[in-house]
Amino acid sequence: MIDLHTHTLFSDGVLLPAELIRRCEAKGFRGLVITDHVDYSNIDMVIPNVAKACREIAAVSKIKVFVGAELTHVRPEHIKNMVKRARDLGACMVLVHGETITEPVLPGTNRAAIEAGADILVHPGLITEEDARLAKNNGVRLEISGRKGHAYANGHVAKMAKKAGTKLVFGSDSHTPDDLLDRSRAECIARGAGLEEKDIQEMFYEAASLVGL
């Protein structure tokens, strides 16, 4: 399993990066990306500090760990600059907290993330077919979410991605140890979203290639 979407206590998760990494290692994961919530207030603190843990641990362990970030409730007008800022600070994977149906994320966030060339637009809710098509053209992946609430729209996201030919990836969006999902559980959620076996395998292949595994 490679998990592209996880949180630590650097945002609203409950584990230190070292413990999250160890928990994933103990579950036999091949890799993970730590993608704490960032906005204007904490981006400069979170990314470099999580990067320290990733660097130190990667040097002595088999599991591949990467620092990323999830731009969260950043105003659509600012998303492009903030994606760049996250990359400049060392994030190797920039996620944007999309228009989930469970929070009042500002309309226009999905579009701004796609136009900014974020790596993954996570839990994009009732994304339009037009935006899914634009995501495909801009090389932005859409997420099938393992998180309760965000996952309500997985079926719609899968349908739009299929229509538009957009690449999908899976993210557990883990905040606690119990949220971590192994591959078989993730595949089960993807099937529940209506994906076919071929699509599911492609989704995990995409995750692996994103982190060079």
Ligand SMILES: [Zn+2]
């Ligand atoms: Zn999110």
Ligand SMILES: [Zn+2]
């Ligand atoms: Zn998240």
